[in-house]
Amino acid sequence: MADVRVEELSKSFSGQKALNAVSLSVEAGEMVALIGASGSGKSTLIRHIAGLVRGDARGGLVRIGERTMQHNGRLSADAKTIRRGVGVIFQQFNLVNRLAVITNVLVGVLGHVPQWRGTLGLFTRAEKQAALVALDRVGIAHTAHRRASTLSGGQQQRAAIARALVQKAKVILADEPIASLDPASAKKVMETLATINRDEGITVLVSLHQVEYARRYCPRTIALRDGAVAFDGPSTALTSDFLKELYGEASEELVLPDAPFQPHASREGILHGPKLATA
Numbered sequence: 618m619a620d621v622r623v624e625e626l627s628k629s630f631s632g633q634k635a636l637n638a639v640s641l642s643v644e645a646g647e648m649v650a651l652i653g654a655s656g657s658g659k660s661t662l663i664r665h666i667a668g669l670v671r672g673d674a675r676g677g678l679v680r681i682g683e684r685t686m687q688h689n690g691r692l693s694a695d696a697k698t699i700r701r702g703v704g705v706i707f708q709q710f711n712l713v714n715r716l717a718v719i720t721n722v723l724v725g726v727l728g729h730v731p732q733w734r735g736t737l738g739l740f741t742r743a744e745k746q747a748a749l750v751a752l753d754r755v756g757i758a759h760t761a762h763r764r765a766s767t768l769s770g771g772q773q774q775r776a777a778i779a780r781a782l783v784q785k786a787k788v789i790l791a792d793e794p795i796a797s798l799d800p801a802s803a804k805k806v807m808e809t810l811a812t813i814n815r816d817e818g819i820t821v822l823v824s825l826h827q828v829e830y831a832r833r834y835c836p837r838t839i840a841l842r843d844g845a846v847a848f849d850g851p852s853t854a855l856t857s858d859f860l861k862e863l864y865g866e867a868s869e870e871l872v873l874p875d876a877p878f879q880p881h882a883s884r885e886g887i888l889h890g891p892k893l894a895t896a
């Protein structure tokens with residue numbers, strides 16, 4: 618069954634379409650990359666799937682598992698409950714800098730405990746233990762008692778992943794989680810996402826600016842162009858030539874000048890859009 622389903626989702630800002638009838642489906646346990654040039658709609662789409670933004674009033678549907686997050690521009694009454702099962706990781710590390718790393722990770726249990734306990738920061742020994750285990754899973758248990766502000770960017774992203782683990786998220790939506798990181802840190806964050814996808818079966822949808830990471834870590838890629846799905850298929854199909862066909866000159870911003878991972882040529886998948894229908 619699909620863990621994430623989007624149907625005919627559109628979003629306009631001041632009359633300009635940021636999302637144009639987007640439909641996609643991510644099956645439980647998949648790790649899927651979302652790529653596209655700057656302004657193609659990646660962040661907007663992820664924010665809609667996460668239930669943080671409402672689509673245009675007509676037609677758009679977002680479902681997480683069997684539950685409707687939003688439909689026809691309205692959030693479901695239980696959107697807040699559905700969000701508990703969705704971990705969101707942003708490009709700009711969204712930890713509370715002055716708090717200890719473990720406290721940031723414990724924020725993940727807030728949706729599952731009585732509000733008064735969360736407000737007072739009263740976490741049980743078992744919850745603290747779970748936070749430590751999650752930090753260990755992402756390889757930074759040694760940072761648990763440091764202030765979040767002392768972590769490197771990559772460590773902060775891994776702490777955010779640990780928070781999603783503690784949250785017991787079934788789906789992780791990561792919005793350009795490696796965009797601000799050096800290549801070594803980016804690799805570690807992508808490896809961490811791939812590991813929890815493989816070992817815990819967590820569904821991952823990750824937006825990426827560089828196609829090399831999509832090829833290396835995500836079996837499948839969905840490519841957006843001007844707010845619409847332009848390609849949906851195996852990441853191995855995304856050779857430089859094909860990207861040029863998809864994006865023209867804009868493809869250059871999606872390819873690292875010193876690509877760390879080499880593509881394997883293959884050409885399947887679903888092409889969308891008038892220009893590509895005959896490609």
Ligand SMILES: Nc1ncnc2c1ncn2[C@@H]1O[C@H](COP(=O)(O)OP(=O)(O)OP(=O)(O)O)[C@@H](O)[C@H]1O
Binds near residue numbers: 631655661662826
């Ligand atoms: N709150 C907003 N108000 C007005 N326009 C917006 C808003 N959010 C996004 N947009 C517009 O929607 C389009 C898609 O933006 P979005 O941030 O989703 O693209 P992106 O693919 O994530 O880009 P980047 O890779 O640069 O982060 C852009 O034209 C952007 O200017």
